[in-house]
Amino acid sequence: MNAPRLPLLNDASAAAPVERADAARNRVKVLAAAAGLFADRDPRTVTMDDIAKAAGVGRGTLYRRYPDVVSIAVALLDEHERALQERLLRGAPPLGPGAPPAKRLAAFYAAMVELLDAHANLVLGTEVGGMRFGTGAYQFWAVHVRTLLTEAGVADPDSLVDALLAPLAAEVYQQQRRRGLGSTQIAAGLARVAHGILGGAHGSTADDRSPGG
Known part of the structure; x- marks a missing residue:
């Protein structure tokens, strides 16, 4: 099948700036917190505020990397x-x-x-x-x-x-x-x-x- 490469978010094949250590730590915390919330309840009820609180990061930190809950689930x-x-x-x-x-x-x-x-x-x-x-x-x-x-x-x-x-x-x-x-x-x-x-x-x-x- 001559299909294009899957255009998922965070494409590793695309050039990206080097991630700072603190940003990397926050990303891991956000994804872990979101995964826990998604597993514990209906993902459609999870908000960005819920994820920020569970991850222990500020709203600004969260929104700088992810515009919405869907983008976190996709990641x-x-x-x-x-x-x-x-x-x-x-x-x-x-x-x-x-x-x-x-x-x-x-x-x-x-x-x-x-x-x-x-x-x-x-x-x-x-x-x-x-x-x-x-x-x-x-x-x-x-x-x-x-x-x-x-x-x-x-x-x-x-x-x-x-x-x-x-x-x-x-x-x-x-x-x-x-x-x-x-x-x-x-x-x-x-x-x-x-x-x-x-x-x-x-x-x-x-x-x-x-x-x-």
Whole structure:
């Protein structure tokens, strides 16, 4: 897939000024405090004041680095999403290149369910106020899904991209878990969606429809 590099915040590939020692200490305190707050309660209720107080830093110090709560959640998720990006671009199939589009989409769904299993509250924190669609991660996932739709010969792929990403919203995932569905069930259901939309182009059968291929 010839997709652009995931444009996440705090891109390590971009030139950045050397961080002062006190700034680095404050960054670590802020991220640790935010992670604790996100884990303990609904991230949508966490405010910048809450984070500043928990981290023991002033509001000015916090706002100089992070403009809002969403940017802090994005920073916390950054390394996990980068790892998934690397697997999509250069990993082994079916998640990485080399498998049919339906199997790749099913594998992507399974990998995203794993991410939600481990970090649903952080993901929810990045989706506050409809901000989900503006994150670099969402933009990359959209490029990936559109590429798979195009490879499968699906007509008007743009009309399906957001629909296929919608089940991966943290709020949807948490609702499914509240209804008693396990992560394996969720991934299997999404695999059926992947093969239902893309499988016909490659003659997939029921035997091929596990999330990992």
